[in-house]
Amino acid sequence: MARPKSEQVRQAILDAAHQLFMEKGYTATTIGAIARQAGTAQSNVYVYFQSKFDIGFAVFDPWMRQKVTELEEKVGSVSDPQDRLHTLVEGLLHGIASDPSGQTMTLVQVLATVKPSDEYDPELLMWTLERIREMIGDILPGASPAEHDVLTQALMLSFDGIALRQNLRREEVSDDHGISAMLTLMKPYLDREKPAAKVAEAG
Amino acid sequence: MARPKSEQVRQAILDAAHQLFMEKGYTATTIGAIARQAGTAQSNVYVYFQSKFDIGFAVFDPWMRQKVTELEEKVGSVSDPQDRLHTLVEGLLHGIASDPSGQTMTLVQVLATVKPSDEYDPELLMWTLERIREMIGDILPGASPAEHDVLTQALMLSFDGIALRQNLRREEVSDDHGISAMLTLMKPYLDREKPAAKVAEAG
DNA sequence: TGTCAATAGCGAATGTCATTCGTTCAAAAA
């Protein structure tokens, strides 16, 4: 009832935040700057979002879903299993986790500065895990579900690790070694129908 | 020359910071609180440390070295290679990365809030990498140096990933799957002298 | 078509921090 929130204003705030996060990072972006860029009052931002944390997540969430969806298409368009795996790992760890536009930095800075009052919903994490498990299942139909889980978990863990390092943006701390390491660790699964390791308690 | 800095004061600040970081986390701990707890003036803290970042790192660094050293001893005391690998991965990822005292949260929050003016020195990271590579070399003498690198990089990446998630402290986001996944991925290296994967570009 | 009540929108606070300033005073060097 009464005066409704404007979808335009909401989107303007998200767009402004998105652009500023890319330019300066989440921490260095102020609510005042977001409001100015969005053409509204600083205090009005709080009519649309509960907190800066909220904005950060609202910006990252659709970006991440978009990227993962694109990756699914890309992986789907490759036929050779070895190339598919390479595309998946490379795309996830290089293309998304160490994405140069800085969206991943947003995620890290958002997650690292959660306050108890911020409500973190792991739904995006679960959704992403699901997509990756599915892609891995497609690439390695011979492996067991437990093995799919193992590879999925390891990939997501690496994703988070690379994201954290990305935040440092130091030449000395390159991601390349880590990425090729994960690729190497996963490769053996391509070569067998029933891999040696059935230890997987993951599930 | 002139009045020298007091090692006592410096240590008091570090101790106070250490305790408060464990209790409330890095972000939620204020310089004022550290000073009060250390029995000195807030401004005097800046005589001993350049910034809050500096303090965070000065607290984390010796803790991490201690933990890694303990892990080396623990791994060294185990004889069976399979148990050694298990001890290493479990100790690194469970014992250190998801350490409940909150030191890892300190690391994550410190790294995630670096400002350009903060001088991050990757020396601790390099030192840790070196120790882990050495342990892996001991456990898998049959593997090539390139393979040692691969496993080291993958382990450190997982370490960072688990540390980031640890910061969320949510039941839904457990580390166990990720840890056992890494263990599973590494196990095959125990069973062969010359593993299939020689793809390792890492080095 | 007019009135009411809810609430978007806004400018000016608040409150919390890290960090800096200006001054004082202890101790090393002369």
Place this chain on the structure above:
DNA sequence: TTTTTGAACGAATGACATTCGCTATTGACA
């Protein structure tokens, strides 16, 4: 002793996220 350097300190500064009190709009209802 005297001088000089810099530790110690209380009081600013300057950034921010977030809240407050008020005004203006707009949907619902008469």
